[in-house]
Structure formats: structure tokens, C-alpha cells
Amino acid sequence: MIKLGVLDQVYVSEGRTAREGLLESTRLIQAAEELGYSRFWVSEHHAMRAIAFSSPEVLVAHLAAATSRIRVGSGGIMLPHYSAYKVAENFRLLEALHPGRIDLGLGRAPGGMPLSTRALQQDKYVDVNRYPQQVLDIIGYLHESMPAGHPFEKLLASPSIPTAPEIWLLGSSGESARIAALLGTSYAFAEFFGTPGGEEATKYYLDHFESNQLLEEHPRAMIATLAICAETEEEADRLARSSDLLFLGIRTGRELPFLPSVQTAADYPYTETELQLVQQNRQRRVIGTPDQVKEGLLRLAEAYNVSEILINSPIHDPQARIRSYELIAEAFGMKEKR
Template identity: 40%
Template structure:
């Protein structure tokens, strides 16, 4: 089973932003050592518990600290930007790190309404134009504008020998259809979706085979998981994420603080719904459930998101999963 990592660059209570960023740099190096296929950085804006608003800036450092693992954005929130600028930035990364750059695209705001307004005054209009923005980005990356188009006279330089690999990220039937229409590999966020995920992924693969019979569809399934030596330890670690999920106006709390918190009935219901999409347990249980999800979705690759207060626990979770899968 191919494994990858999605890093939201969490900030733990008591840690500095610099420490959180340095942990991501170290984790990417560890991921390469452990055999993970790719390492994606998420984009968020003004969320106290998450640290990265600009994946491309952080990816530049990750590329310099690693040698073979693919690195990328999961995802660039395209409605906030002009496609030419994104093409320039990821062409630059692809020139620095040939055949290693993934450019995931999404349309979520990534923050509050106020942060969205500060980033892009016409965000809702840009969301409606999302398919056209993807078209323009693809044309900039491939020099695909018609000769009579104004943009045919410009290139997002530097032009790399191997262009970034574009992906479309989503959680819905609509995003799956758009990925087929734009001829893009698809990443489905199982940990975020309330929809019938397996059905959505299967519809993507079916539509892809009908549209491009000579090409194989490719799906990455993003899953939230926490793995520890024992079931009890994993459940203890998950308390931090549970409290953080119901109060995301703060960094990820410690397990001690989470253990002492009195969850309201509403908060308990929120945690219960979230747990239905999470895998928490010892190595054997986690790997078994990951393999089961891969089979249910018919996914080609599993991308794991792990958030704990302790960086060492987060790193150990990825180690246990990788090592158990290799046994």
C-alpha cells in the first residue's frame, strides 16, 4: 500500500510558530526515511491552531531538506489567487526540485469570512469561476493558450523541464466530476466528508475510464489516523484533537488539559461524528483499517493526517504505521 502524509502544520499549546514549522521540516525528512511517497502541506488562514498560509514558501525549504519524496500543496485555494501567479510559484519549485512537485487545487476559503475578505474581495465570484481558473492554470503550465489569446505571449518563468503534477482535491460528487472534466488525478478527503465517499470515488473512476479509456484513473484517499503502541495510549492522544476540534480558536491542547475538560452534550456529539471518520488504535488495528478503507474506496494511495499535541507522538504514529505495513 502506498502511503503519504498530509500535514496541516499544527501548533501545539506551549510551542512557538517556529517550533511548529521546524517540526514539519523534521517530519518531512523522517517521512522520506520511512518510505512515504509524498508529503503535502495544507493552506489555512488565521486559524490559531494551524501554521501555514503559504505552502509554496514552506515547500521550498522541505525540498532543500529532502531528496526523493514528492512534496506539494494540499491544496492551493485557487479562488484567492490569479492562476498566472500560482503557475510561476510552482514552476519555480519544479525547477528547483525536478519531478517532485505536486500542485493540489482546492476551492475552500481556508479561514473565517473576515480572513477571506482580507485575501480576496470577490471570493464568491471566484468560486463560481473555479472551473475557468483551473483551465487557465493548466494552460499556463502547459503553454496551452491559443495563439490569438493575450496570455499566449507570456510564460510563467522559470519553465521547468518537468511541470508540476496538478491534482484536484475535494469531498463531493461535484469535485469528482470536475476532476474528470479537467483530466486531473483526484484526492478525496475522507476525514472531512459527510458524503458517500466510496460512491463518489467509484463514480470518478468510472467516468474517467469512459472519457479516457487508455489512461488509468488515480485516487489518493486522505484519512485522519492516530497510532500508538497500545489502544489506550492512542485514545489518550486523541483527546487533544477532540478538544481542539470543538474549540479551534486555540492551539492544540495538551492531553492533560483535554482529559480534564468537561465536554458539553453538543461537543460530545461533534466529537462522536468526527470519530466516525478517524482511525485510532494500535499499529495492527490502524493498518488493518487503512487497508480496509483502501479496499472499500478502491483507492490507489492513502494519505494520512495525524494531529497530536506531542510532536514525538505524531512522528511515532507515522513510524508505527509504516513499520507495521512493511512487516
Template identity: 40%
Template sequence: MVNHQAKDLKLSILDLATMYNGESAWQTLQNSTDLVQLADRLGYTRYWFAEHHNTKYQMSTSPDLLGAHAAAVSNNIRIGSGGIMLPNHSPLKVAENFSILEALHPGRIDLGIGRAPGTDGLTALALRRSREAVTTYDFPEQLDELLSFFSHAFPNDHPFKEITPSPDKHLIPDIYMLGSSNGGMQFASQHGLGFVFAAHISPQLAVPMLRAYRENFTPSSYMPEPKSVLSIIVIAAETDEEAEYLAGPAELQWVRWGTGEFQLAPPTLEEAKAHEYTPQEEDVRRENKGRFVIGSVEKVEKQLRKLAEDAMVDEIMILNMLTEKHTRHRSYELLADAFNLSPSNQ
């Protein structure tokens, strides 16, 4: 069993491209551009975009397009999807798109794959264009197709055997399964793929699922050894008090989501500070504590190293959710310094 040393912990970033404080779509995407360039300079390992649909305040609908832009404006950092929600897509088209990205930016592209639609049922229907596609669970077949397109390894009698997604058979990104339950872990371990667990969605399952992935991993042509990442919301600042204040909007937003309020704009710092939680909201807020790591950079560093050790991972992917650009950048700068990141250490 691999002995993961906390001192070697890598840090990465998950971006939802959220429109904070009434920002325009252009400004939000410019903020993502600036952040990926900062992360590149600081030595973060990878920068992924999520796939969400029918949201009023998130621009991350197309992680492949955003990834193409991010890779073009950066130099060293790996770029990818967190993830491509495969039920919304043709496996062939995903293979084509990510083969092109890999050709443009060799050795820097990741394909994170999700099993959920990343949206509501009506939007899923609009994406997939048939009710049968929405109600049929065929993810295992979709995943097999996708991997076969990349490996050019369809069975001889398969109707897709002669389809060529790319003229170059070596254009294969690093492939990861996303998960917040047992299902993603099983696909990742059985197919020999990387695994990223969303602890900000299911914090209580993160450690057991990530440990089970390593214990059950089957080597493959995609990955000879297991690669696992824990994703969680991290808000670091100079002091605990400042971090708690800066985390106010994210905590309030998760409380709103937990009580069925999905269409409100992301709270501002002032709104979060002035908000008086109802008893029901306080209960949800307490239940959400495991989704966050909040505090001074020293406190956050200790918690992340402990999480990584417990989960047997050597990489943490950070969902930041800070509403102010300068505090967002400062949080990542503090963490890069605490973990001794540098572009050459990737």
C-alpha cells in the same frame, strides 16, 4: 478496472503546521522540518502542506513556500500543496511558482488544488482585494487558465496566449484536485487530474466519490491513468488504550470546531483527559468518529486497508494531529513498519 491490492498501499502525510502546547512559530516549523525528513527516511510517498488563513495556531498559510523548504531538506519524498486554494491566487503566479519548484526538484513536486478560500469571508476579501472577486464564482475559468499556462495550450484568440510562465515548457508538477464533495471529483475526472478526497471532512462521501472518480476518469496529458488518494486523521500507537489517550486532544478540538469554538488553542493531553463532555458535545463527538482511525497499529492497519479497498485507492494521506512530537514520530514509524514502507518503494 484496476484491482488495488492492499499490500501495495502507500502512505503520505498532510501537515497543517499547528502550534501545539504553546510552541513558538519557529518550533512548529522546525517540527515540520524534522517530520518531513523522518517521512523521507521511512519511505512515505508524499508530504503536503495545507493552505489556511487567519488562524491563530496554524502556520501553514503558504504551502508553496513551505514546500520549497521541505523539498530542499529532503531527498526522495514528493512535496506539494494540499492545497493551493486557487480562488485566492492568480493562476499565472501559481504556474510560475510550481514551475520553479519542479525545476529545482525534478519529478518530486505535486500541485494540489482546492476550490474553497480556506478562510473566512473578510480574510478572503483581504487576500483577493476586491468584493467582486470574493462574490464571483469563476473557479472553472481559473482552473482552465492554470492548466493552459502549464500546457501552453491557450486558444489562438485567447489574450493570454503569448504569456510564458516558464522558459521550459516541461516544468509541470503532478496536478491533483482536492475534494470533500461531488464538485472536486467532477473537475478531477473531467480534466484528467489526480484526486484527493478529504474523508476527515466528509467521511460518509469518501468511498462513493473516490469510486465515482475512477469510473468517470478521462485520460489527459497530465495523467494518463487515474490517481486517487483518501485523506483521513490517523492516530496509531502500541496499544488501543494509548492511542485513545493520545487522540484525546484531536477529538476535543473537532468537537470544539463542531460547536462553533474556533479560536481556542489546541487542547493539551491533560486538558483533553480532564474534559467532561456535555450531552451536546458527546453527540458531536459520536458524529465525528468517521473522521478518525484510532488504535493499535494492528487495528489501524486493518482499517486503512479496508478503507483503501472500499474506496479503490492505493494511497492514504494521513493527517496526524498528535500534540507531542515524540508520539507523532512514533505513530508514523509504527505505520511505516506495518505497511513495509521504504524509500525505494515509492
């Protein structure tokens, strides 16, 4: 049976504040831990009013402190903006505070529009082609195994501890899969982005994985997808309308400053073209009753040949969102397995 986790982008819901969104995320991870979800990741996005945070490492610290068992991590840190050394220091500290529970997901994307990227990289020369070397540097820092001759060979990323966070490379393209296979890291594909070629990218990673003596001996891949579950198909469809309108705005360059309510989404005057875009987006979603969602997730796991899925559920009503995760957990018998 596949393992299930949570990807939370911590939206600011219409009619509520960023602080309320962060408190809802805290309640969600506590519910997810109780329900038996394996891990809880938070993303990195910049200058988006609809998202309540931009520093995953800070939120990871808070969420890990609010729980005791579930793995907590970044999905992910957009590494080209930052020093590999500083990222290693941050996540070694998190691992020291919560040993065996921290994941370090790394990505190459900017996580925002060009203006925020310019601000993040102000007075810096950034070459995204150095990303693989940055990943290798982080591995060396986390395991105190910098190669001989490296300019920072003897540099400690404190604190010195016996364990290290799990490293995952994130991607929505074949290039990230190639890098993850070459470096011997775990690989997570953002299936919910709707980018074509995900099955092929994951297959490439699994087929070309080269083990890294400091990391996993075998390839490990998972996907992140959007799933919304309710007792009836009609209710699941109703709840999903908020994300329909949210992602339509992102796709058409008219971002909303919040996750809209179901009523706002129902009242929106969609054009025929916009309705077609919504239907296209829906093809990449898993929406329905517990049995329908279970079937859809198992179908995705088989198509991608993965044994783990992170579920992203942008639902405006916080209780309905927790209920969605609860219904999925019940469908997979997760409580019984604990």
C-alpha cells in the same frame, strides 16, 4: 499494497510557538522520507491561530529544500483567491528547483472565515464558477500549451522547464470529483472532513474520467484521512484526545488557539452533547495499534477504491507523532520495500 503519504496542517501545539511548529514539521518530513512515505502535503488555512502558516507554496519550498526524495506539495492552493498565472509561476519555480518532486493540489474552498476571504479578494471580482477554467489555464501554463485564441496564448509562465508538477484537484464533495473527471486531473478526497458521500464522489470520478493529453492517461485517486497509532490501544486513544478537543472546537464554532495537550483535553468538562459529537468524529478516524490502523486504512482504501492514502496525525507530542508514522510504516513493511 497501497502507498502512504502525509498531510501536515502544522498545528501550533499548546505551550509551544508557531516557529516550533514549523521546525517540528521539518523534522516530520525528514522522518517521513526516511520511513518511505511517498509524498508530504501541507494545507492552506487563513487567520487561524492554531495553524503555524498560511502560504503553502512558501512552506513547500522550505520542506523540499530540507529533503531529497519525497514528493512535496500543496493540499492545496485555494485557487479562486489567486491568479492562475501567478500560481503557475510559483510552482514552475518549485519544480525547477526540485524536479520530479512537486505536487500542485488545487481547491475551491476559501480556507478560512468570511473576513479572511474578503481580505484575500480585496478589490477583485471573484467568480468561483470560473474555477474549472482557472485549472485549465494552469495546465496550459505549466505545459506551455495554451489553446489557440486564448488571450494569454503566447504568455510564458517562467521559468521554462521540461517537467511539470503533478496536478491534483481536492474535494470534499461530488462537484470537485465531477470537475476532476471532466478535466482529466488526479483527484484527492478529504475523507477526514467527515463529509458524507465520499465513496460515491470517488466512484463518479473513476467511472467518468476523461483523459487529458497533457496529464495522466488514467484516473488516479487518493484520500486523506486522520490516523493515530501507538503500541497499545489505550495509548492511541489517549493521544487522540488532543484532536478530539481541537475538532470539537472547530465544529462548534469555538476554535482553540492551539492543538491542546492530552492533559488539557482530559480536563475539559465535556457536555453530553459534546461527547456525542466527539464520538461522531471518531467514527471517521483510524485510531489504535499498528495492526488495527493497518486494517482500518486497508478497509478505507477498499471502500474508496484508491491505492494511495495521505495520513493526517495531529498529536501534541512531536516524538509520539513521529512514532505514530513509524509504527504505521512498519505495519505496512514500507522500509523493506525501499
